[in-house]
Amino acid sequence: MRLIQLFKKELSHEARIWVRDELVSEQQANTILARYGTSLSDDTDKNSFGYYLLMSLGVLFIGLALILIVSHNWDEIPSSIRTGSLLLLTLVTNAVGIKLFLSQRTRAGIIWLLFGGMSYGASIMLIAQIYHLGEHFPDGIFWWAFGILPLVVFTQSRLLALLSLGLASIWLLIESGEDFFPALYPIFLFVTLWLTLFQTRSRLLFLGCIAGLLVWINLGLAWVMGSGYHFDPFAEQFPFSLGLALLINGAAWWLMRADKSDWREYGLVLHILLLRAAILTLLVLSFEGVWEEYSSDRNWLSVISVIFIIVSGIVAFRLSRASGRYASLPVLMLTGYLALSFTLVNSFSHMEFIAAIATNLMLLLMGILLIRRGIDQSETHYFYTGVVVLLLTAFIRYFDLIGDYIGGALLFLVAAGILMAAAKYWKHHVSLIALKQGEPSE
Amino acid sequence: MNTMTIPGWLHKKPGKRTIQIGLILTLCFQMAVLSVEYLGSVLPIWTGEEIILKTEPVDPRSLFRGNFVRLNYEINRIPTEPHTEFKIGGVVYVSLVESKGIWQFDAINSAKPRQGTYIRGRVRRSDSGTVQVEYGIEAFFMPREKALKVQNEMGGQAQVRVFVAPDGKARAVGFQCLGDAC
Numbered sequence: 049m050r051l052i053q054l055f056k057k058e059l060s061h062e063a064r065i066w067v068r069d070e071l072v073s074e075q076q077a078n079t080i081l082a083r084y085g086t087s088l089s090d091d092t093d094k095n096s097f098g099y100y101l102l103m104s105l106g107v108l109f110i111g112l113a114l115i116l117i118v119s120h121n122w123d124e125i126p127s128s129i130r131t132g133s134l135l136l137l138t139l140v141t142n143a144v145g146i147k148l149f150l151s152q153r154t155r156a157g158i159i160w161l162l163f164g165g166m167s168y169g170a171s172i173m174l175i176a177q178i179y180h181l182g183e184h185f186p187d188g189i190f191w192w193a194f195g196i197l198p199l200v201v202f203t204q205s206r207l208l209a210l211l212s213l214g215l216a217s218i219w220l221l222i223e224s225g226e227d228f229f230p231a232l233y234p235i236f237l238f239v240t241l242w243l244t245l246f247q248t249r250s251r252l253l254f255l256g257c258i259a260g261l262l263v264w265i266n267l268g269l270a271w272v273m274g275s276g277y278h279f280d281p282f283a284e285q286f287p288f289s290l291g292l293a294l295l296i297n298g299a300a301w302w303l304m305r306a307d308k309s310d311w312r313e314y315g316l317v318l319h320i321l322l323l324r325a326a327i328l329t330l331l332v333l334s335f336e337g338v339w340e341e342y343s344s345d346r347n348w349l350s351v352i353s354v355i356f357i358i359v360s361g362i363v364a365f366r367l368s369r370a371s372g373r374y375a376s377l378p379v380l381m382l383t384g385y386l387a388l389s390f391t392l393v394n395s396f397s398h399m400e401f402i403a404a405i406a407t408n409l410m411l412l413l414m415g416i417l418l419i420r421r422g423i424d425q426s427e428t429h430y431f432y433t434g435v436v437v438l439l440l441t442a443f444i445r446y447f448d449l450i451g452d453y454i455g456g457a458l459l460f461l462v463a464a465g466i467l468m469a470a471a472k473y474w475k476h477h478v479s480l481i482a483l484k485q486g487e488p489s490e
Numbered sequence: 491m492n493t494m495t496i497p498g499w500l501h502k503k504p505g506k507r508t509i510q511i512g513l514i515l516t517l518c519f520q521m522a523v524l525s526v527e528y529l530g531s532v533l534p535i536w537t538g539e540e541i542i543l544k545t546e547p548v549d550p551r552s553l554f555r556g557n558f559v560r561l562n563y564e565i566n567r568i569p570t571e572p573h574t575e576f577k578i579g580g581v582v583y584v585s586l587v588e589s590k591g592i593w594q595f596d597a598i599n600s601a602k603p604r605q606g607t608y609i610r611g612r613v614r615r616s617d618s619g620t621v622q623v624e625y626g627i628e629a630f631f632m633p634r635e636k637a638l639k640v641q642n643e644m645g646g647q648a649q650v651r652v653f654v655a656p657d658g659k660a661r662a663v664g665f666q667c668l669g670d671a672c
Contacts, residue, residue: 131528138520146513150506168520172527179531180662182561182629184612191527195520202504202512228579246500277578 056086056313064088085309100155104207107159111166127178134171141167149203158205165196165211186226189219193236200239206250213240213256220264227278229271233264249310251317258318262292283342287353287390290329291360294383297322298364301375320429326382327414327437334407334441335448339393339400350394357386374421378414385410405459411441412463416470438467534661538653539607541586541593542666545648547630547640558631559640561650561662565595565609566628568621576600576613576621583608583658584623592649598623602658610658627652627662640665 063077067088072080074088081087125133142164149157169192175181176188193215200209216236223230237257244254266285274280300322303315332338361383368375389406392399415438422431445459504512547559565584576582582600585608586593593607598621602608611623630650632640640648649666 135521135524135528138524139517142517142520146517149513150510164517164520168524171524175524175527175531177558177631179528180558180630181527181531181626182624182662183626184624185629191523195516195523198512198516198519202509202516204503242500246496247503 056084059084060086060088085312100159103155103159104162107163108166111163111170130178131175134167134174138164138167138171154203158203158207161199161203161205162207162211165192165199165208168192168195169215184226184228186219186223186228189215189222190232193219194232197236197239200243204243204247206243206248206253209240209243209250209253210256212236213253213260217256217260220260220267224267224279229267229276229279230264233260237261237264244314245311249313251314254314255317255321258296262289262296265292282349284349284353286342287350287357287386290386291353291357293322293325294357294360294364294379294386297326298360298367298379301364301368301371305371323433327411327433330407330411330414331440331444333389334404334411334444336400336404339389339403342393350390354387354390354394357383357390361387374417374425378417381410381413381417408441408445408459409462409466411437412466415441416467420470420474530659531661534655534659535653535663538655538659538661541588541607541652541654542591542649543652544592544594545650547637547648557634557637558629559637561628561630561648563625563628563650566622566624568595568598568623569619570598570621572619574621576616578613578616580613582611582613582621582623584611584625607654608658609652609654609660625660627660630662630665 060081063072063081066072067074067077078087141160145157145160145162145164147157148154148160151157172188172192176183176185193212196208196212196215199205200212213236216233220230220233237260240253241257244250244257266289267279269285269288270279270281273282297319300315300318303311304319306312306315361379364379365376365383368379385406389403393403415434418430418434418437420434422428422434442460442463445456543563543565545561545563547561565586568584570576576598580600582598583602584598585596585603585606587596587606588594596606597603609625611625613621614624615622627650650662651664651666652660652662654660
């Protein structure tokens with residue numbers, strides 16, 4: 049899937065100009081745009097969206113102002129009146145929102161429901177203040193997020209989903225910070241994923257769900273290791289997380305081949321983010337010291353973590369194979385490299401040096417593959433990412449030698465050999481294609 | 491292209507009647523949450539016995555909770571027998587006895603005592619020889635200036651008026667006046 053899919057609105061805007069200038073007919077423009085899952089009518093109501101956005105922010109500010117006004121005279125107002133006012137505010141704002149939403153004034157209804165959701169949350173927190181509740185306060189944030197969640201199902205509003213997921217994620221962090229496991233967090237993920245996959249499109253919410261899922265799984269692993277009483281993070285969580293990233297990348301390639309244009313878009317965004325994350329991780333792992341920091345002995349956890357990487361790699365390969373070699377080859381390379389490096393470091397002493405060398409060679413291969421992919425698919429993003437990977441690797445290794453000067457020089461020579469071999473192979477490959485097509489090659 | 495059979499209900503938009511009922515039930519749910527929170531807060535005050543507990547106030551501020559004085563009660567840290575273990579997060583009942591107008595620790599049990607004054611709490615931490623218990627009365631909300639005044643003037647000598655319901659649930663209602671702060 050091509051990166052242009054991420055610029056649908058701009059494409060639609062350009063196509064409207066082509067139609068206006070009579071370069072293409074309306075039908076032709078729509079046919080072209082349909083290839084990218086959009087149409088001429090897409091994004092025409094941006095003025096109304098601007099109104100909606102500003103109104104939503106206005107509601108947020110009114111809510112904050114209201115809380116501050118009430119807080120100003122908080123102590124002077126009897127507690128029963130304070131509580132009653134809060135209940136009334138929540139009731140009225142939500143009731144107005146429901147009435148507007150049901151009378152087909154959807155956007156106005158959602159703005160009021162957003163205000164209602166804020167009032168509901170403020171009420172939970174302020175009632176706790178009035179009566180000096182010192183109980184486990186993250187519960188308040190959970191009930192706030194949970195109270196808004198059904199609104200997400202019935203209104204299918206992205207704004208309310210963002211509020212609900214945002215609050216749930218804050219709860220996830222605070223609850224785990226207080227040494228409790230946020231077991232109910234996946235409820236919010238399921239609802240938000242259902243919304244983004246089957247009802248409406250939102251890259252932000254989809255990516256938020258994936259990030260939330262990764263954090264929750266990691267917290268779960270640490271919780272299990274703490275026997276379900278406290279968090280006990282362990283070194284092997286790192287290879288587990290890398291295995292998960294491999295799996296998600298496989299799923300991203302699968303999504304990029306889906307029928308629905310929204311899913312293809314999610315897959316592409318996910319893949320690009322994972323690609324950048326993979327490069328950053330490899331750059332960090334290219335330092336010998338980082339492998340020394342990763343202290344893990346050979347135990348059942350380290351064995352399971354390597355098995356998990358291999359299984360994830362196989363699943364990811366199966367999911368990405370149909371998308372071609374630029375999808376499946378990096379999966380195989382990364383799986384092999386990660387499984388080998390972690391096995392060596394876990395099983396033998398003084399293997400950090402070998403793991404760091406393997407990481408640097410991996411960076412080289414990634415760079416070459418990205419440049420190749422960029423040229424093959426005429427995508428400058430991949431081409432320049434590949435160039436940056438190679439330059440960064442060279443830059444980092446020049447200032448942070450692995451071993452002594454001779455060792456560093458040897459590494460650069462090996463890198464040069466790989467780059468030249470790749471260039472030669474490429475030239476040979478292009479000649480073969482030209483020969484098949486009956487054209488003279490340069 | 492991947493083709494996948496997705497159950498129809500995942501794609502189905504809820505009908506108008508479902509939305510109507512769902513939204514009204516959601517509003518009822520929100521009001522129920524607020525009502526339960528309110529009733530849970532006031533019931534110990536309406537039905538409970540007033541006691542005085544010794545505490546040490548510390549002034550923190552929370553993004554979600556505002557300004558409050560954190561109260562470290564004497565009964566938050568309870569000495570136990572060296573090999574006694576309490577489950578983290580488990581409910582415990584702490585029996586209290588009055589001595590010179592102040593209620594103090596008498597005994598700790600996992601089961602509800604049959605008589606006497608007792609307060610219900612949850613085990614937060616359990617080390618050898620001590621168990622840390624929280625009773626839901628560890629925060630006292632007030633403006634920042636007043637909170638600082640309480641901390642400075644009362645120091646380690648603060649006394650808090652607490653209502654304890656028959657089931658052991660407690661609610662702090664105010665400081666016992668020891669200076670300008672209360």
